[in-house]
Amino acid sequence: MMIPRHLRTVLTAVAFAALAVPAHAQLTIDMTKPSFEPVPIAITDFSGDNVGAEMATVIRNDLQNSGLFRSIPPGSFIERNINANAAPRFQDWRSVGATGLVVGQVSSAGGNLKVDFRLWDVVASNQAAGLSFTSQPNNWRRLAHIIADAIYKRVTGEEGYFDTRVAYVGETGPLNLRVKRIAIMDQDGANNRYITDGRTLALTPRFSPTLQEIVYMAYGENNGPPRVYLQNVDSGRRELLGNFPGMSFAPRFSPDGTKVAMSLSQDGNTDLYEMDVRGHGMRRLTNTPAIDTSPSYSNDGTQIVFNSDRGGTQQLYVMGAGGGGEKRISFGDGRYATPVWSPRGDYIAFTKIMGNSFGIGIMRPDGSGERLLSNGFLVEGPTWAPNGRVLMFFKQQPNSGGRAGSVTLSAIDVTGRFERQVPTPTDASDPAWSPLIPQ
Amino acid sequence: MAAFTLKLPGPMTIFPSRLLLVAALVLPSAVLPSIASAQQQAYIDDRLNQLQQTLTMLTGQLEQLQYSNTQLKQQMEKMQADYEYRLDTLEKGKGGGGARPPAPTPTPMQNERLAPPPSTASAAPPLAAGGNTAGADQMYNEAFKLLQDGDYAGAERGFKSFVQRYPQHVLAGNAQYWLGETYYARRDYQSAMTSFAEGYKLYKASPKGPDNLLKLGITLSALNRKPDACAIFARFGQDYPKATDLQKRRVDQERSRNGCG
Amino acid sequence: MRMIKAIAAIAALMFVAACSNNNEAVAPPSGATVTPGSVGDFKQNVGDRVYFDTDMSSVREDGRATLAKQAEWLKKYPNYPILIEGKCDERGTREYNIALGERRATSVRQFLIAQGVPAARIKTISYGKERPDVVGSDEGSWARNRVGVTSLE
Numbered sequence: 001m002m003i004p005r006h007l008r009t010v011l012t013a014v015a016f017a018a019l020a021v022p023a024h025a026q027l028t029i030d031m032t033k034p035s036f037e038p039v040p041i042a043i044t045d046f047s048g049d050n051v052g053a054e055m056a057t058v059i060r061n062d063l064q065n066s067g068l069f070r071s072i073p074p075g076s077f078i079e080r081n082i083n084a085n086a087a088p089r090f091q092d093w094r095s096v097g098a099t100g101l102v103v104g105q106v107s108s109a110g111g112n113l114k115v116d117f118r119l120w121d122v123v124a125s126n127q128a129a130g131l132s133f134t135s136q137p138n139n140w141r142r143l144a145h146i147i148a149d150a151i152y153k154r155v156t157g158e159e160g161y162f163d164t165r166v167a168y169v170g171e172t173g174p175l176n177l178r179v180k181r182i183a184i185m186d187q188d189g190a191n192n193r194y195i196t197d198g199r200t201l202a203l204t205p206r207f208s209p210t211l212q213e214i215v216y217m218a219y220g221e222n223n224g225p226p227r228v229y230l231q232n233v234d235s236g237r238r239e240l241l242g243n244f245p246g247m248s249f250a251p252r253f254s255p256d257g258t259k260v261a262m263s264l265s266q267d268g269n270t271d272l273y274e275m276d277v278r279g280h281g282m283r284r285l286t287n288t289p290a291i292d293t294s295p296s297y298s299n300d301g302t303q304i305v306f307n308s309d310r311g312g313t314q315q316l317y318v319m320g321a322g323g324g325g326e327k328r329i330s331f332g333d334g335r336y337a338t339p340v341w342s343p344r345g346d347y348i349a350f351t352k353i354m355g356n357s358f359g360i361g362i363m364r365p366d367g368s369g370e371r372l373l374s375n376g377f378l379v380e381g382p383t384w385a386p387n388g389r390v391l392m393f394f395k396q397q398p399n400s401g402g403r404a405g406s407v408t409l410s411a412i413d414v415t416g417r418f419e420r421q422v423p424t425p426t427d428a429s430d431p432a433w434s435p436l437i438p439q
Numbered sequence: 440m441a442a443f444t445l446k447l448p449g450p451m452t453i454f455p456s457r458l459l460l461v462a463a464l465v466l467p468s469a470v471l472p473s474i475a476s477a478q479q480q481a482y483i484d485d486r487l488n489q490l491q492q493t494l495t496m497l498t499g500q501l502e503q504l505q506y507s508n509t510q511l512k513q514q515m516e517k518m519q520a521d522y523e524y525r526l527d528t529l530e531k532g533k534g535g536g537g538a539r540p541p542a543p544t545p546t547p548m549q550n551e552r553l554a555p556p557p558s559t560a561s562a563a564p565p566l567a568a569g570g571n572t573a574g575a576d577q578m579y580n581e582a583f584k585l586l587q588d589g590d591y592a593g594a595e596r597g598f599k600s601f602v603q604r605y606p607q608h609v610l611a612g613n614a615q616y617w618l619g620e621t622y623y624a625r626r627d628y629q630s631a632m633t634s635f636a637e638g639y640k641l642y643k644a645s646p647k648g649p650d651n652l653l654k655l656g657i658t659l660s661a662l663n664r665k666p667d668a669c670a671i672f673a674r675f676g677q678d679y680p681k682a683t684d685l686q687k688r689r690v691d692q693e694r695s696r697n698g699c700g
Numbered sequence: 701m702r703m704i705k706a707i708a709a710i711a712a713l714m715f716v717a718a719c720s721n722n723n724e725a726v727a728p729p730s731g732a733t734v735t736p737g738s739v740g741d742f743k744q745n746v747g748d749r750v751y752f753d754t755d756m757s758s759v760r761e762d763g764r765a766t767l768a769k770q771a772e773w774l775k776k777y778p779n780y781p782i783l784i785e786g787k788c789d790e791r792g793t794r795e796y797n798i799a800l801g802e803r804r805a806t807s808v809r810q811f812l813i814a815q816g817v818p819a820a821r822i823k824t825i826s827y828g829k830e831r832p833d834v835v836g837s838d839e840g841s842w843a844r845n846r847v848g849v850t851s852l853e
């Protein structure tokens with residue numbers, strides 16, 4: 001079932017010639033504005049093959065779940081059996097309230113699947129995008145995500161994030177004997193599978209920003225201390241990153257994927273180190289009697305934000321990527337943890353621990369402009385979508401009556417307007433968003 | 440350190456427990472040094488932990504102080520720029536009238552002691568409803584001058600007659616606020632409270648509105664009416680979502696100082 | 701003279717009792733009482749857990765008394781390898797709690813070493829908030845999950 005998804009995939013994109021006279025497009029959205037209406041969009045079932053309807057469903061879910069689009073129910077469509085290679089009857093689509101219209105056609109090309117799709121600007125009565133893709137038939141979901149990304153990009157001006165995956169910790173069983181496995185799935189919850197066997201606790205997966213690789217920590221057999229592992233999610237090849245006398249944990253990749261920052265703990269003291277992924281050379285980054293953990297590189301790789309209790313409570317600090325020049329950036333009430341630098345570089349997301357609740361928030365890298373996006377009994381561990389516009393995190397409900405509260409994944413956009421639960425087959429924590437999958 | 444190297448006699452542990460106890464009683468000189476060494480080590484560990492905790496606490500305080508220092512410095516620079524801009528305007532003889540460029544930020548709330556910004560008066564555009572506008576401005580400025588000179592009774596009279604005579608004037612909210620300050624400075628918290636409460640009721644939308652509400656809370660706190668003070672601070676965010684960061688921080692500080700939930 | 705006889709009798713009794721205790725240590729555990737020197741004895745009569753305040757890793761007064769008793773017991777029974785498990789309540793973040801649990805385990809270890817338990821016998825591990833003792837989301841449960849467990853198995 002698991003198909004190698006990376007470079008071997010045959011995937012070509014060809015821009016279509018526009019069918020209609022170009023006019024000034026109306027089909028745009030500025031998501032940075034304080035308020036906007038989701039773009040009403042009609043996505044027709046793609047013609048030519050049964051998989052076309054399923055592809056349309058995937059695209060509808062992607063766009064609808066972004067909060068930026070409103071998918072118009074197909075039942076209300078007036079124009080049926082639409083020809084993917086001719087201009088639609090714009091009036092029909094205007095009268096069902098659509099601003100955009102997506103049509104597509106699926107065909108077979110030498111054992112491969114060929115998909116042509118067009119995005120029509122219904123208001124301006126012209127073609128906004130037209131692309132053709134060819135790939136292996138079992139890649140149809142990916143093709144649908146890639147088309148959704150193309151629509152998202154055309155309408156918002158930002159890169160999409162639908163053709164991505166999410167690693168997380170799948171949790172099963174009672175709390176005192178909880179099994180915690182690293183799982184991986186498509187961003188929309190499809191193709192879920194486990195990549196550790198659950199014999200020991202495996203936690204905190206983090207994606208490489210460049211490759212389909214993750215780092216995570218796992219406990220050893222027979223009460224062995226946690227260690228950091230690197231694993232290729234497609235081949236399954238696993239590698240121990242350093243065998244140190246104490247615990248090693250809280251790993252995170254540098255933006256170029258060549259280094260991993262992590263915490264090493266000895267005699268109760270936890271400091272930050274940086275390891276060269278290929279040569280396994282180690283460099284010490286901090287040296288304090290405090291707990292220094294949860295490091296995250298800046299998008300340009302020159303700085304690291306991390307979590308330390310050197311001032312008495314957990315706060316966020318920024319330092320140079322080689323260590324030194326530590327500067328505290330969090331000064332609000334409460335404790336701050338798990339900082340994650342946005343891939344765009346504009347924000348640092350974090351977990352905030354307040355009196356009786358936890359929050360997910362963002363602040364600028366200098367600590368200004370703090371904003372809470374979500375809060376609850378326990379919300380923790382934000383991770384950024386590769387376009388830096390959406391965050392995923394996990395949410396735990398209180399335990400009660402001797403039973404563990406549910407643990408689920410949530411996604412929220414940086415404006416905090418649109419939060420939704422991400423479906424997982426079991427309880428789930430510690431999400432890690434992948435970069436866009438290489439085509 | 441030497442005591443640390445002494446160890447408990449090893450073979451003892453093979454004896455049954457009660458005999459061991461007897462042995463310990465019979466042979467105090469042989470065992471006591473070990474106990475002392477253990478206690479000493481525990482003591483040293485304790486002291487180290489305490490020192491570590493103190494160091495950590497001091498680190499945290501230092502970080503906070505540095506942060507407030509930076510914030511204050513930025514605030515000072517802003518005020519300085521504002522001050523210079525206004526002086527400049529005055530020198531060029533444009534004071535009061537005409538359209539002002541959007542540059543200066545509103546002068547923020549001062550500390551609890553009186554330190555009124557010299558510019559509040561001159562910044563007001565002449566926009567009074569009826570009456571002798573020039574006379575109103577002059578009256579306000581005179582009261583303000585008295586306040587600056589520390590003549591609180593004189594300032595009180597001045598601001599009081601100003602709000603009585605020009606209740607609709609654009610500076611009426613400011614006058615009401617400074618009236619409260621004349622009481623506060625003299626620790627007449629009861630009158631200060633009445634005055635600030637009046638200001639909140641009548642001039643909620645005045646530029647001095649947020650400062651007025653904040654000061655009302657502080658005055659209530661000075662009167663030891665903490666629950667009321669907390670209720671006022673809780674209102675602040677609702678009523679003035681666009682208040683300056685400095686004001687908001689000040690409210691947060693007051694909230695925690697008063698132990699508001 | 702009667703006095704001396706009585707003391708001798710008591711001493712003899714104690715010796716017998718001690719011997720029989722000693723013998724029981726080899727015999728399988730019987731009924732309600734735990735065997736001295738067994739893991740059950742340690743858990744029940746000494747106490748294998750010390751608790752911590754929120755976000756703290758220094759051993760509290762009540763914990764010191766427990767650890768002093770633990771040290772005496774562990775010195776008396778030198779064959780048990782010792783694993784100190786540090787744990788935290790759920791009101792913290794995962795990674796930080798793993799470090800905090802390690803700090804707690806280390807506090808317990810240092811205390812036992814200071815009381816004369818050989819350092820080489822004692823290992824530590826932190827479970828952060830991953831292996832709570834008590835399932836509950838109230839102050840009582842959290843207080844019991846901020847714990848250092850001296851485990852002999």
